[in-house]
Amino acid sequence: MIADRAPGQWRIELFGGLRACQGERIVTHFETRKVGALLAFLALDPSRGQAREVLAEQLWPDEDGVATRNRLRHALSCLRRELEPPDTTDGVVLLANRADICLNAATVTTDVAEFATALAEGARSEDMTERIACLRRAISLYSGDLLPGYYEEWVVAERERLAGAYLGALLDLARALVDAGDTLGAVEAARCAVAADPVREDARCALMRYLVMAGRGSEALREYRDLEGVLRSELGATPSPASRAVLDDLQLPAAAVGGQCAGTSPPGAGHATAQMAGLEAEGGAVPLGSRFYVSRPTDAEFHSALTRSDSIVLVKGPRQVGKTSLLARGLQGAREAGARVVLTDFQKLGQEHLASAAALFRAFAEMIADQLDLNVSLDEVWNPQRGWNVNFERFLRREVLSADESPLVWGLDEVDLLFPCSCSNVVFGLFRSWHNERSLNPSGPWGRLTLAIAYATEAHLFITDLNQSPFNVGTRLTVEDFTYGEVTELNRRYGAPLRDAAEIARYCRITGGHPYLVRRGLHALADGRLAIGSLEAQATLEEGIFADHLGRLLAALSQDAELCDALRPVLRGRPCPTAASFYRLRSAGVLAGNSPEEARLRCQLYATWLEQRLR
16 A cells, blocks of 8 residues: 655655655666665665764675765765656755765655554554554555565664564454454454464464354364474474463364354353363462463463563553463463573562662562572672672672573562552662663673563553663563453353353443453352342442452542542543543553543443442
């Protein structure tokens, strides 16, 4: 798709090959390859001035300064002849002075910029139809890999980034289509993602899920077998624990044999099969071996980040959406892959540990030494004359990372408990410094450390200096509420107490897909205590099955009169009065929506409960 542009305007195309287009005029061949590379470098960030020294170094890295400056002047002159011929009056394309060179944003557009704009618009949009349209537009712009035939380091890095963004757009489109009820469309989008990167396991797992949702279990099983073959032939590897877990969660052999769509069951099978469901306690983290754990797209993304040994992997979401359960499965997968794993649960730390950075990092060191069975005396390596950060860094670098070259994954759970503490900024600043040091020295000891951090609510609510936190760097993942398809799958595992699609849709409206509420209610339905009508009737009573969760929600809100005042107009269908209160309430999982004007309660259960008590 080519965007509309003003007469005389150039469009530089970088996807699938380098082309410069102006009306009927198309330039694909330049005087030298370096002339084309110069145009490509400028077009990757067309409005930003590029220093002549930087351009010369990037294009002719093996030559001395005088020669590269002369080559750059010649390449610039050739490019002007191509894009600004003397017989045209269409305007200036190249802006250059003695220091910088850039393209004229008023006369030049690029397909890469249009791709980025479409993705950004899709991410901002709350309207599902608009989001799907933006994602489709972005995908249509990606006509092939960036600048095939160019192998400069700056091209390769950008090519990989944009290929990842394209694949991410396909998976985002598939998820959006499922949420919109178009399962077959989601299957096709996921197939395109698999075709783009056949060894990408999260794409294959997504396709398997959507095939089962579409009632094509045998095809999903074939996709897993294909994945096994591709990984074996291309990488000499086998599917990761995360992919095998998806296979187990979807029960593909049964789906393939039975030919049923996951989430359906024979009429009347609900409470009878519930007796064989092996119900387990529905509160807290879901046990590793539980058949009631439903893998979501975030699971595959988290496992992929740990497999890549990303420096910082952030897992965020409101309380009781499954962050701890996801963290546990990621850490177990890392263990099975041969990494050393330690876990710090901030719920187990006392106030004495959180009182200062010195006390906290001494506690961290003791936990790490204990969990890894290190033969080291902290009293001997901990010098009171040194600062806490120096002591802990030396311990981690010398006794943990350098003493054993296997990767270390450090899981930190419930990290939001640290946010209000006075030492939080300096602690997160240290984490961030490791991330930066790893970027500067990838082969150093910090390259073997991955921090997997799970926390509730948005980081900017608690940290005053975001430049000193880990929350604006690293791989950032959000654990979302269950989709309709995921609730359908969990209902099947509970023995289908929700008997048909209408009851499932009704239940989704009540709970909003909130993972804890969904599982709590299905447990009550499956063990025969309630039917869907009775559950809905007593859901917001003080003695109802959701009362503990709803009571904590109300107690938390009641501590802040300003937030309660901001919530009351939303309960009456009006906008949230201030942006600050909206973002606080949304990050806490109370509200949904993309702006204060679009604010709404997260689910029907919250709306009814709070409307009755915040009059």
